[in-house]
Amino acid sequence: MNQNNRRRSFPTNRLAQRLTELILPSAAALFPITAVLxxxxxxxxxxxxxxxxxxxSVLLVATYAQLSLSICLLGVLGTIIVAxxxxxxxxxxxxxxxxxxxxxxxDLSIVTRRFLTISLVIYTVIILLYYTIxxxxxxDYISWRSYSEEFxxxxxxxxxxxxxAMMYWEAIAVPLLMFSSIKWRIKLLPLVIAISVFLYTETDSRTSFVLIMICVVFVVIGNKRIEQPVSKTVRGWVCxxxxxxxxxxxxxxAFADNAKVNAMLSGRPTIYLNLLNDYSILAPFGTKAVENGIVxxxxIQLFLAKGATLAILYITxxxxxxxxxxxxxxxxxxILGLFLVLALFETTLLSIVHLFSVILACEFDRRAFSGTNPEVHSNSSKTPLKRLN
Structure with missing residues (x-):
């Protein structure tokens, strides 16, 4: 019996897996409240x-699965950089x-449900606290909108x-629709649209709202094809x-001098140009001052706040x-397209609550199209939220 088989037979493996399936989605869902608290x-x-x-969670998984050398090296390297x-x-x-x-x-079905459930609970509680106390x-603040010429x-x-507030809802609404079954996607559409419209009227956050509506249109048009594979050519371009x-x-x-484009993007090109003039992407670990700045x-935040080396590593x-x-x-x-477009106009590229859905989607594809590790996640399927049926 090899080492991997001995680890699988260890009596606490099932407990370790269940703890992992609770800790990981909880950590991902809780990240947005760091800015709240x-x-x-x-x-x-x-x-x-x-x-x-x-x-x-990595250590818990290590009790019933063998850690690869690359995972160990990346974990150690990240820890050293933080230290x-x-x-x-x-x-x-x-x-x-x-x-x-x-x-x-x-079990991806369990992880997905817990991630969405915990995220929805946290989001609801924060909003209820806002309206009650x-x-x-x-x-809250008053903002001038040049496109409508009003405050x-x-x-x-x-x-x-x-x-x-709207970005966090986008991080919930998109996976809620995309990981649900065919039947439940249609049932959830009116609820997602109604909540999104209400939140938009309160926050006036356009980017996340538009992306949610794009997701809604995608579901309406291609509901039955969502789990089907794209062509090799499309996959190659997407990668x-x-x-x-x-x-x-x-x-x-470069559009900072274009008044029309600059106004349409709420002055973002000018902000980007000023940041690139003030800070360098060549700093070894970036510039800490950019971390929480208005980028x-x-x-651009990734390259300025983390440095070119870590930024290129992340994209790779x-x-x-x-x-x-x-x-x-x-x-x-x-999911990837919505994630990248949002990252163009908001600082969400390193947001684990947004990135989590991308990683989940890739892992579902790997299992659906290769069928590996059935002994660990035999309850998983192509439809993550199958138990909603």
């Missing part, structure tokens, strides 16, 4: 604790392979910014889109993730 506890401490939970820089958020660059490894040894209402009162709904989007992000500052572009790991399945479903293409 930063007035009580520094966000760096909260992020560090949640990252420790993800590392704990040297004292910046826990730098470890986020290494989350893609670690989370993918953990998901490889879990005024929690976080100091983040708009924007509610943060308990979050640190109105855009973050390099993270690099293409990164290049496009650095082209946006509104995940790619993301592209490698997209190639791990022999085929790619329409669902993965849609």
């Amino acid at each position: 930063n007035k009580i506890v520094p966000s760096a401490i909260l992020e560090g604790l949640l990252l420790m939970l993800i590392l704990l 040297v820089t004292q910046r826990p958020n730098l470890f986020a660059v290494f989350l893609i392979p670690l989370v993918a490894f953990i998901l490889n040894w879990t 005024g929690f976080g209402n100091d983040s 708009v009162y924007r509610k943060a709904l308990g979050f640190s910014h109105p855009n973050r 390099v889109t993270p690099a293409v989007f990164a290049l496009f992000a650095f082209a946006l500052p 509104d572009n995940g790619f 790991l993301l592209m490698r993730l997209l190639t791990m399945a022999p085929k790619m479903s329409f669902r993965t293409v849609a």
Whole structure:
């Protein structure tokens, strides 16, 4: 009997797997509240604790699965960088392979349901606190909209910014639709649309709202094809889109002098140009001051806050993730596309609550089109939320 088989027969393996299936989705769902609670506890401490939970999940999986050398090296490298820089958020660059490894040894249906359930509960509680006791209402503000030439009162709904309130809902609504069964997607559409419209009227956050509506249209048009694979040509192009989007992000500052484009994008090209003039992407571990600044572009923030080396590593790991399945479903293409477009206009590229859906979709594709590890996740299927049927 080899070492791997001995580990599988260990009596606590089932317990370790169940703990992993609780800890990992909980940590991913809890990340957005670090910005909500930063007035009580520094966000760096909260992020560090949640990252420790993800590392704990890796150790739990190691009790019944053999760790690969690459996973060990990435974990050690990330830990060393955090220890040297004292910046826990730098470890986020290494989350893609670690989370993918953990998901490889879990029941994806359970993980998906728990991620969505915990996210919905947290989101609902924060909004209820906002409307009942005024929690976080100091983040509300009045904004001038040049396209409508009027001031708009924007509610943060308990979050640190109105855009973050809508972004968190987008991170819930998209997987809720994309990972549900065919029958439940249609049933959920009116609810998702109604909630999204209400949140848009309160936050006036356009980008996330538009992306949710695009997801809704995608579900209406291609509901029965969501789990089906795309062609090899499309898959090949999709696998390099993270690099293409990164290049496009650095082209946006060129529109800073174009008044029409600049106004349409709420002055973002000018913000990008000023940031690139003030900070360098060549700093070894980036510039800490950019971490929580108003960047509104995940790619530019990644290069400025993490440095070019870690940024290129992250994009490479993301592209490698997209190639791990022999085929790619329409669902993965849609989720990745929405993720990258949002990252062009918001700082969500390293947001684990958004990235989690991308990794989940890739892992579902790997299992659906190759059927590996049946002894660990025999309850999994192509339809993640099959028990909603």
